[in-house]
Amino acid sequence: MDIELMLKVYPFFLEAAWLTIVLSVLTAVLGLICGTLGAFARLSRFAILRFIAAAYVSVFRGTPALIQLFILYFGGPQIGIQLDAFEAGVIGLGINAGAYMAETIRGGIISIDKGQREAARTLGLSHWQAMYKIILPQAARLMVRPLGVNLNMLIKATALVAAISVVELTYTAQRYIGSTYKPFEMFLLAGVLYMIIIYVTGRGVVWLDRKVQIT
């Protein structure tokens, strides 16, 4: 194993790891927005919203994220959507993550005992007041861990955007393999950095989960 080479190139990998982190954060934010909208639409009293949200979830969970990225990035211009690779990466992965998060968020909401909603409505709270004061604060606590799983998958999925040439960790590893012919070292380096990002995120999730538990 060429340790010397690894030490020489790792600053470039750190830079790429930073892009992976930025990509993950933006994707997570977009995913949460799409997921929240999707979850509420699935629980809506309007059939049309329920239908749209169910279609969103099954289409984006039912096809490979890579195909979704390719359609957006390579197919987009054909239907008038011009995005650079980074934008396409964030939007494509974000919408994809949103489909998974929608299910997580919906699951959290419907797992709250219906007596909670009834007690709130009985006091005179409106549907949205009950949601925001009673259901969501409880559901959010239950969602921390499963959303953490979504986050874990989303971080790993950012590797896919290497296929549309975003210069994140995986793409960087591939590029250095092209010049060094050392795939073992290069992928190992990328893998270790992914592992660190995911480990730290995972600890964060555990910490948050403990912090929000009801005494």
Place this chain on the structure above:
Amino acid sequence: MTDEKSFVEIRHAQKAFGKLEVLKDISLSVDKGQIVGIIGSSGSGKSTLLRAINDLDPLTGGEVWLDGVEVNQKLPHRQYEKHINQMRQQVGMVFQHFNLFPHMTARENVTMAPMLLKGLSKDEANTLAEEQLDNVGMLERIDYYPSQLSGGQKQRVAIARALAMKPKLMLFDEATSALDPELVEEVNQVMRKLAEQHMTMIIVTHEMDFAASVCDRVLFMDQGVVVEEGPPSMLFKNPTQPRTREFLRKHLENAK
């Protein structure tokens, strides 16, 4: 039929879950300050009737009136929501399983709705919470979370939470059924105190002795109809209907 309405008036209430008819043309009037008990075997429709009064289980037919206002009147969705939220503020409800908000302390359980819906300031709401929790003997536990309370204590907080909205009517759906026997009396005492203060109450219960001691009138329900009703002295001692006699006899046997 004259249009003179009692404080609470249920007219020809009908409720079906699909093909299952749970309430079959029930009418009931309750005067202000009256305490009405509802007894009957499991599945007879007691909860459904009680929950129809604040439209938690909407009726499929019939009317509910409270203090001269039709509760389940036909209105467009948005207007109806506004109307029903207004009505529900005037009706307190106590559930078998307490349904306290677990992420809030006893104090917060009590102050949440008055602050949100009646615009009480934090200070006003705190004073109210102290008053209401003191009333049910829970002042010492005001900053405890529900998980730190016994069943009887939870139920007393739940009653305080309902009373903090200053309701005109209180509905109790088997408030003591989920409690260990030794905790029943502390909740019953709170309800007796309310009775002394002339709160209008409708109480679904399996406790015949309690019903006999606090209710002005008791209804026996079976299969979605009111089979018999009258003052407890009559209904419990001299029931006229065979079904009532059968129910009471079985109940006595089970109690033994």
